[in-house]
Amino acid sequence: MTRYVALGSSMAAGPGIQPRVAGSPRAAGRSARNYPHLVAAALGLDLVDVTYSGATTAHVLTDPQRGAAPQIEALDGSEALVTVTIGGNDVGYVPMLFAAGLPRPVRAIPVLGTRIRRLVNPAERYVALEDVGAALVEVGRAVRQRSPGATVLFVDYLTLLPPAGAAAPLSEHDTSLGRHLAAELERRTAEAAEATGCGLVRAGEASREYHAWSADPWTTRFGWPVPRRPAPLHPNEAGMRAVADLVAAAVGG
Structure with a gap:
C-alpha cells in the first residue's frame, strides 16, 4: 500500500x-510544498491532500467546507499513512493571535470589534479548550476505524x-494567552493520540527554538497577508521541511 491521505487545517495546507x-x-491554501507533499516525495507515497485552511474537527468528521466534502471521506481503507493536523481553529488559536495584533481602536468598530473582543477574551478561549480534547479523540477513532491498516499520525502545531x-x-497578556492555547492544544493532541492508538509527531516541541520571533524561524510573525508569500502566523518553507522530516522519521522508525 502506498496511499497517503493528509487531513488538517492551514497549518498542514x-x-x-x-x-x-x-x-x-484557492480558499484551501494548499501548497505543493507543504509537509504532506514533501513526505510523499521522500517516502514514495501516493498523496491525497485534502487539507483546507480554516478547517475544524467538524470539517474533518462531518461538515462540508466551502463545497468540499468532510475530509474523512477521502479515506477508503487502503491507506498506508494518514496524518492529521487539526484543533487550532476549534479553539480560535491563530485567529486569536491575529485579532490581538490588530490596532486597539479596531476593537471599537461595530460588529468587527465584537468579534475581535470575543477572540481575545480568555474566558471564551478556555470554554473552547474544554471541547477540543473530546473532538480530537473522535477524529482519532474515526480515522482508525476508516483506515485500520494505516499508520495514523497526529502532527501537532509548530511553535x-x-x-x-x-x-x-x-x-x-495576549502573548501569554496564545502560549496557553498552544500548550493546551499540544497536551490534548497527545492525549488523543494515546487514547486512540495513533502516533504523535511533536512538531511543537521540536520547534521551540525556531518560533516566529527567533533568528531562524520555522513560522511567520504577525502581519498583513501578502500574495504568494507564506501566510502570517503560519509555517514557512523551512517549517514545512522540518515537519516533513519529523513525519518521515516517525514512519521510518
Whole structure:
C-alpha cells in the first residue's frame, strides 16, 4: 500500500507557500510544498491532500467546507499513512493571535470589534479548550476505524510564540494567552493520540527554538497577508521541511 491521505487545517495546507497545488480550491491554501507533499516525495507515497485552511474537527468528521466534502471521506481503507493536523481553529488559536495584533481602536468598530473582543477574551478561549480534547479523540477513532491498516499520525502545531515576554505587536497578556492555547492544544493532541492508538509527531516541541520571533524561524510573525508569500502566523518553507522530516522519521522508525 502506498496511499497517503493528509487531513488538517492551514497549518498542514501551507497557505502562501508557492506553488499552490494545481486545481485545488484557492480558499484551501494548499501548497505543493507543504509537509504532506514533501513526505510523499521522500517516502514514495501516493498523496491525497485534502487539507483546507480554516478547517475544524467538524470539517474533518462531518461538515462540508466551502463545497468540499468532510475530509474523512477521502479515506477508503487502503491507506498506508494518514496524518492529521487539526484543533487550532476549534479553539480560535491563530485567529486569536491575529485579532490581538490588530490596532486597539479596531476593537471599537461595530460588529468587527465584537468579534475581535470575543477572540481575545480568555474566558471564551478556555470554554473552547474544554471541547477540543473530546473532538480530537473522535477524529482519532474515526480515522482508525476508516483506515485500520494505516499508520495514523497526529502532527501537532509548530511553535509560533517565544517562550517568554511579548511578541510585538501582541501585548504580553495576549502573548501569554496564545502560549496557553498552544500548550493546551499540544497536551490534548497527545492525549488523543494515546487514547486512540495513533502516533504523535511533536512538531511543537521540536520547534521551540525556531518560533516566529527567533533568528531562524520555522513560522511567520504577525502581519498583513501578502500574495504568494507564506501566510502570517503560519509555517514557512523551512517549517514545512522540518515537519516533513519529523513525519518521515516517525514512519521510518
